[in-house]
Amino acid sequence: xxxxxRTYVETIKEKGLSLLDLISSLLDMSKIEAGALRLHLEDIxxxxxxxxxxxTIVPQAQKKSIEIDLDIEKDLGSFVADLERVRQCLVNLLGxxxxxxxxxxxxxxxxxADRRPRSSAPQTGRFGAxxxxxxxxxxxxxxxxxxxxxxxxxxxxxxxx
Numbered sequence: 823x824x825x826x827x828r829t830y831v832e833t834i835k836e837k838g839l840s841l842l843d844l845i846s847s848l849l850d851m852s853k854i855e856a857g858a859l860r861l862h863l864e865d866i867x868x869x870x871x872x873x874x875x876x877x878t879i880v881p882q883a884q885k886k887s888i889e890i891d892l893d894i895e896k897d898l899g900s901f902v903a904d905l906e907r908v909r910q911c912l913v914n915l916l917g918x919x920x921x922x923x924x925x926x927x928x929x930x931x932x933x934x935a936d937r938r939p940r941s942s943a944p945q946t947g948r949f950g951a952x953x954x955x956x957x958x959x960x961x962x963x964x965x966x967x968x969x970x971x972x973x974x975x976x977x978x979x980x981x982x983x
Contacts, residue, residue: 892931
């Protein structure tokens with residue numbers, strides 16, 4: 823196979839994988855709407871998960887000379903979630919950031935613990951109301967539609983603690 827053919831094969835592979843992701847997302851949406859989506863909860867290593875998501879996106883980012891910075895709060899503790907669903911969300915967030923960030927831009931991902939009053943707890947306003955732990959993912963980029971060259975997308979996930 824010559825270089826041009828190899829390039830075509832690689833492009834076909836990339837587009838096929840993108841199409842597979844799109845079909846999987848559509849099927850997931852159908853399952854969610856039907857109330858049939860089952861989550862596979864497990865302990866997640868956030869550092870490892872973020873590195874994997876970054877590794878997935880790096881080839882696209884390199885084509886545009888985009889830097890991706892990860893800033894993960896230390897000692898987040900355990901995080902219980904569906905690994906594949908969280909990975910899918912992170913890859914989608916990073917993919918969108920790469921898509922809308924100009925050449926030689928920058929993407930930063932910050933991960934922090936976020937404690938909030940439990941949504942199912944009565945809002946009494948008293949001290950000692952139950953708290954729920956979340957993990958907050960902030961993705962900022964220098965892409966289009968941003969104010970002062972910075973935009974932010976944020977997602978929160980329950981830690982299950």
